[in-house]
Amino acid sequence: MKWIGVVDTMFARVDMGAIVIETLAAKPDRGRTFDLVRRTVPGFKNLAVEAQHLIQSHGCAIVVVLGMPGPEAIDELCAHEACLGIMAAQLATATHILDVFVHEAEAGGDDQRLAAICRDRCAKHALNAYDMLFAPESLTARAGQGIRQGAEDAGAIDVAA
Amino acid sequence: MKWIGVVDTMFARVDMGAIVIETLAAKPDRGRTFDLVRRTVPGFKNLAVEAQHLIQSHGCAIVVVLGMPGPEAIDELCAHEACLGIMAAQLATATHILDVFVHEAEAGGDDQRLAAICRDRCAKHALNAYDMLFAPESLTARAGQGIRQGAEDAGAIDVAA
Amino acid sequence: MKWIGVVDTMFARVDMGAIVIETLAAKPDRGRTFDLVRRTVPGFKNLAVEAQHLIQSHGCAIVVVLGMPGPEAIDELCAHEACLGIMAAQLATATHILDVFVHEAEAGGDDQRLAAICRDRCAKHALNAYDMLFAPESLTARAGQGIRQGAEDAGAIDVAA
Amino acid sequence: MKWIGVVDTMFARVDMGAIVIETLAAKPDRGRTFDLVRRTVPGFKNLAVEAQHLIQSHGCAIVVVLGMPGPEAIDELCAHEACLGIMAAQLATATHILDVFVHEAEAGGDDQRLAAICRDRCAKHALNAYDMLFAPESLTARAGQGIRQGAEDAGAIDVAA
Amino acid sequence: MKWIGVVDTMFARVDMGAIVIETLAAKPDRGRTFDLVRRTVPGFKNLAVEAQHLIQSHGCAIVVVLGMPGPEAIDELCAHEACLGIMAAQLATATHILDVFVHEAEAGGDDQRLAAICRDRCAKHALNAYDMLFAPESLTARAGQGIRQGAEDAGAIDVAA
Numbered sequence: 033m034k035w036i037g038v039v040d041t042m043f044a045r046v047d048m049g050a051i052v053i054e055t056l057a058a059k060p061d062r063g064r065t066f067d068l069v070r071r072t073v074p075g076f077k078n079l080a081v082e083a084q085h086l087i088q089s090h091g092c093a094i095v096v097v098l099g100m101p102g103p104e105a106i107d108e109l110c111a112h113e114a115c116l117g118i119m120a121a122q123l124a125t126a127t128h129i130l131d132v133f134v135h136e137a138e139a140g141g142d143d144q145r146l147a148a149i150c151r152d153r154c155a156k157h158a159l160n161a162y163d164m165l166f167a168p169e170s171l172t173a174r175a176g177q178g179i180r181q182g183a184e185d186a187g188a189i190d191v192a193a
Numbered sequence: 194m195k196w197i198g199v200v201d202t203m204f205a206r207v208d209m210g211a212i213v214i215e216t217l218a219a220k221p222d223r224g225r226t227f228d229l230v231r232r233t234v235p236g237f238k239n240l241a242v243e244a245q246h247l248i249q250s251h252g253c254a255i256v257v258v259l260g261m262p263g264p265e266a267i268d269e270l271c272a273h274e275a276c277l278g279i280m281a282a283q284l285a286t287a288t289h290i291l292d293v294f295v296h297e298a299e300a301g302g303d304d305q306r307l308a309a310i311c312r313d314r315c316a317k318h319a320l321n322a323y324d325m326l327f328a329p330e331s332l333t334a335r336a337g338q339g340i341r342q343g344a345e346d347a348g349a350i351d352v353a354a
Numbered sequence: 355m356k357w358i359g360v361v362d363t364m365f366a367r368v369d370m371g372a373i374v375i376e377t378l379a380a381k382p383d384r385g386r387t388f389d390l391v392r393r394t395v396p397g398f399k400n401l402a403v404e405a406q407h408l409i410q411s412h413g414c415a416i417v418v419v420l421g422m423p424g425p426e427a428i429d430e431l432c433a434h435e436a437c438l439g440i441m442a443a444q445l446a447t448a449t450h451i452l453d454v455f456v457h458e459a460e461a462g463g464d465d466q467r468l469a470a471i472c473r474d475r476c477a478k479h480a481l482n483a484y485d486m487l488f489a490p491e492s493l494t495a496r497a498g499q500g501i502r503q504g505a506e507d508a509g510a511i512d513v514a515a
Numbered sequence: 516m517k518w519i520g521v522v523d524t525m526f527a528r529v530d531m532g533a534i535v536i537e538t539l540a541a542k543p544d545r546g547r548t549f550d551l552v553r554r555t556v557p558g559f560k561n562l563a564v565e566a567q568h569l570i571q572s573h574g575c576a577i578v579v580v581l582g583m584p585g586p587e588a589i590d591e592l593c594a595h596e597a598c599l600g601i602m603a604a605q606l607a608t609a610t611h612i613l614d615v616f617v618h619e620a621e622a623g624g625d626d627q628r629l630a631a632i633c634r635d636r637c638a639k640h641a642l643n644a645y646d647m648l649f650a651p652e653s654l655t656a657r658a659g660q661g662i663r664q665g666a667e668d669a670g671a672i673d674v675a676a
Numbered sequence: 677m678k679w680i681g682v683v684d685t686m687f688a689r690v691d692m693g694a695i696v697i698e699t700l701a702a703k704p705d706r707g708r709t710f711d712l713v714r715r716t717v718p719g720f721k722n723l724a725v726e727a728q729h730l731i732q733s734h735g736c737a738i739v740v741v742l743g744m745p746g747p748e749a750i751d752e753l754c755a756h757e758a759c760l761g762i763m764a765a766q767l768a769t770a771t772h773i774l775d776v777f778v779h780e781a782e783a784g785g786d787d788q789r790l791a792a793i794c795r796d797r798c799a800k801h802a803l804n805a806y807d808m809l810f811a812p813e814s815l816t817a818r819a820g821q822g823i824r825q826g827a828e829d830a831g832a833i834d835v836a837a
Binding site for chain 4: 201202203204205206207208209210211231232233234235238239241242243245246249263267270271274275277278281282285304305307308
């Protein structure tokens, strides 16, 4: 059985971890081929080391980390630092970590829209994590097709023959 | 017994380390389940390696590092470098380091407001460090609730059912 | 026999991996001196660790990674993070990884132009990867000549004697 | 006996290394409890690896590195890269490196002012390095007091009781 | 005998590697106390790992890496990534790598001026590399004197006594 880790924050204004867990808990093979472990940290700057810990100590095969940067410039800079840490944690563990960030600024102050982006992006990346473990060839089948999370797919460019 | 490290700077204009120590010293289990060790460095660019040292040589289970960037653009860039170092130190030690920065610019030149932000942010992150060691499930209970340090909680988005 | 790895994304709107594979599959020594292995990840932030994995676990001698950042500022910042990860993966593996990014903004909204840039850049870098493995002296023969991928060569400056 | 390393550049327009050495040579215990070793590199992007070398091969317990970025935007970006390297060198060696940069832009084109900033900042950080080795508790005694190098101390905020 | 590595790119519009090699080949002790090894990569993002390889596998004691960023903002960002990689490669190998970049924007579109900057900067840094290996004390003798490559020396500030 493989472990999928989920790490989210108290800072986010939507329970992003719950969305990932609900999405994956609906998989019929949950508890047989994979199971879930969840951790919460104060803010997104602690996501990287917590993901690293889930991989190194708990044996997770992949981790989904979830953050919601606030609207200020300093929030974006901190998110950049957090993402560089998540990148480094991937290389240090030789394991995929999917960083799923929903920026408050994406929703233009509309809370329901912000929640909708969260639901879409978190759920789709939860399924991506599953596919990366159990059906990697399904990702190649969708290569270059403008697949999006948190928005409608952009679609592949129809190249004139 | 676990050690909680506290590192602050001479550069800051508020004794941020004292706030963390006072907050945690008030815990009844201090000296039994945990104790505190404090170090001070000149400026925030030495926080990362000092935290790393407290973890690797002193055995700290978590470290709270405290900095106060000045208002100039170069101060912000240096703070960004310091934060990337703190991120790297977390991964190098596989240990959480809470970076608690209060930017002079946050207070708009109002010293009392700057001190108030320091008190709130340092005290709340001190408690976060404690909870991360001794009550990690309490963080998950607060996941996605817009918890803030140095400001009132933003609160969870009330998602329409 | 040497392995050339190819990693692309579902996010891109052109099947960049296919271009690399078609280009290299046309080499007469494919299957004898080298062969190809392809992986697809959701977005470009997972390129670095996948390339690292192809090198460390699959034995790739070089990897071509392919991404297409969207037009927003946050897309560019994420691409920057992805590229820093790819840089770090090169050093961690002591192996060349060619990062081939085509930015949507390069084409000014013209999809056919975007696809044309992809074809040119991906094909040329595929050949670069081959030459780096099997004909490194051919690169030195072209040193300082303003060679470009995704555009016409800029050419060497004709230095007045 | 402990070694304090000093690394400066040919690029700087003030002999910053000499200031550090003069300041520390005046200590009565020089040659007994500590001694100095100096290296010079072309520009600040070689400070990090030279400091690392002084620590790993020469046994330095701390290193002071000195740079003077020019006034152009590219100079500032290079300085940022240099500082990230110095940060990484600290973590790689688990040793403090004090990065002492004086930016030409700080002096607004006034050379005498630039030299004065250098004298103040280099001398104070030289003493900080000494104190970090031999009197670390003296830094904690000055925590949160707005201590500056290259300028007058900003001072602690007088918090209303 | 020590090896000096030289790595340049096909992207640059001037044969920067040739300038370094001509400069050092003129040294009378070439072939006795040192010799040169040259590699070429497609663009500057592969300089770092190639330099690392020359150090780790070929035994180079120092490497000069040469790049010419184009005039677009994305070129500058890529150069920044390349330079961070070169910085990391220095620390990973504990060896100096001199990064010699000539930005097209420095010459304001004047090709002859661009070539002249290349000649001056590449030749001077070639000599720096030599001096770092064989006459390090000569660098300290020039510390703080505003030494430049690719421009006239800025000179030391004449500090009023």
